[in-house]
Amino acid sequence: GNSVTQMEGPVTLSEEAFLTINCTYTATGYPSLFWYVQYPGEGLQLLLKATKADDKGSNKGFEATYRKETTSFHLEKGSVQVSDSAVYFCALKEQAGTALIFGKGTTLSVSS
Amino acid sequence: NAGVTQTPKFRVLKTGQSMTLLCAQDMNHEYMYWYRQDPGMGLRLIHYSVGEGTTAKGEVPDGYNVSRLKKQNFLLGLESAAPSQTSVYFCASSRAGLNTEAFFGQGTRLTVV
Numbered sequence: 001g002n003s004v005t006q007m008e009g010p011v012t013l014s015e016e017a018f019l020t021i022n023c024t025y026t027a028t029g030y031p032s033l034f035w036y037v038q039y040p041g042e043g044l045q046l047l048l049k050a051t052k053a054d055d056k057g058s059n060k061g062f063e064a065t066y067r068k069e070t071t072s073f074h075l076e077k078g079s080v081q082v083s084d085s086a087v088y089f090c091a092l093k094e095q096a097g098t099a100l101i102f103g104k105g106t107t108l109s110v111s112s
Numbered sequence: 113n114a115g116v117t118q119t120p121k122f123r124v125l126k127t128g129q130s131m132t133l134l135c136a137q138d139m140n141h142e143y144m145y146w147y148r149q150d151p152g153m154g155l156r157l158i159h160y161s162v163g164e165g166t167t168a169k170g171e172v173p174d175g176y177n178v179s180r181l182k183k184q185n186f187l188l189g190l191e192s193a194a195p196s197q198t199s200v201y202f203c204a205s206s207r208a209g210l211n212t213e214a215f216f217g218q219g220t221r222l223t224v225v
Contacts, residue, residue: 032211043116043202043216044155051211089154093210098162099145099170100204100214104154 002027006090006103013080013110021075021106023064023090031092033057033066033073034100038087047075047088080110114138118203118217125193125224133188133220135203141215142208144186145170146178148199149219155202161186162208193224 007022025031032051036044048057050066050073057064064075073090090103119134135144143162147155157170161180175197177189186205190197200221204214 034213043218044204044214045216046213049211049213093212095210098143098168099157099160100206101157102147102155104152 002031002092002094002101004090004092004101004103006088006106008104008106010107010109013108015082015110015112016079017110019075019077019080019084019108021088021090021108023073023075023103025071025073025090025092027071027092027094029095030068031094033064034091034093035062035064035073035075036089036091036102038089038105040086044089080108082110082112084108085110116203116205116215116217118201118220120220121218122221123223125190125222127193127195127224129193130189130191131193131222132190133201133203133222135186135188135205135217137184137186137203137205137215139205139215140183141205142183143206143214144180145204145206145214146176146186146188147202147204148172149202150199158188158201193222195224198222198224 034049035047037047048059050057053068055066087105145160146158159178164183203217206214
């Protein structure tokens with residue numbers, strides 16, 4: 001079945017460091033791919049998305065490129081801030097277009 | 113602009129008790145979902161609905177029932193709560209389609225003792 005695998009955390013970085021959170025997926029067809037972020041005590045909110053191969057999603061300095069050849073959608077940011085501390089979830093929406101399938105989440109902690 | 117609203121936000125149940133979690137959305141979305149979030153497990157889909165009057169099982173449906181009598185509401189029921197159902201429950205909604213994002217509620221923290 002369809003699934004999403006994320007790198008395990010927690011990821012601990014100093015402010016202004018470079019961030020990569022790896023995400024790979026297994027799916028039939030051509031899913032849409034998403035990154036969601038969850039700040040402490042809150043629900044999830046969309047960070048960025050990509051809907052076809054080679055698309056790059058970007059938002060708030062974060063980027064991720066849909067790589068079909070490697071079935072990956074890695075999240076990157078060039079310079080993290082303390083306010084980026086949160087849990088990040090990679091997700092896919094299968095081609096039938098119904099449910100979102102999530103990875104297990106990666107906790108990011110940024111210190112000043 | 114409320115978005116997705118979950119009721120209640122916190123609840124403690126005794127084993128064997130029943131309860132219903134309510135999710136309401138004001139965005140006229142076709143799809144609605146219930147997830148549970150557990151440490152180290154990410155979000156797992158319990159049930160979902162693609163329209164009023166329709167529901168389907170997700171990854172972990174056992175012990176839960178759902179109903180979607182009105183388009184804007186999606187109810188999650190626990191008939192006989194068990195400690196294994198201690199979790200944070202999230203409701204989400206989205207428009208129909210492959211590329212559409214889901215909007216999440218703030219979550220309900222349920223403890224079963």
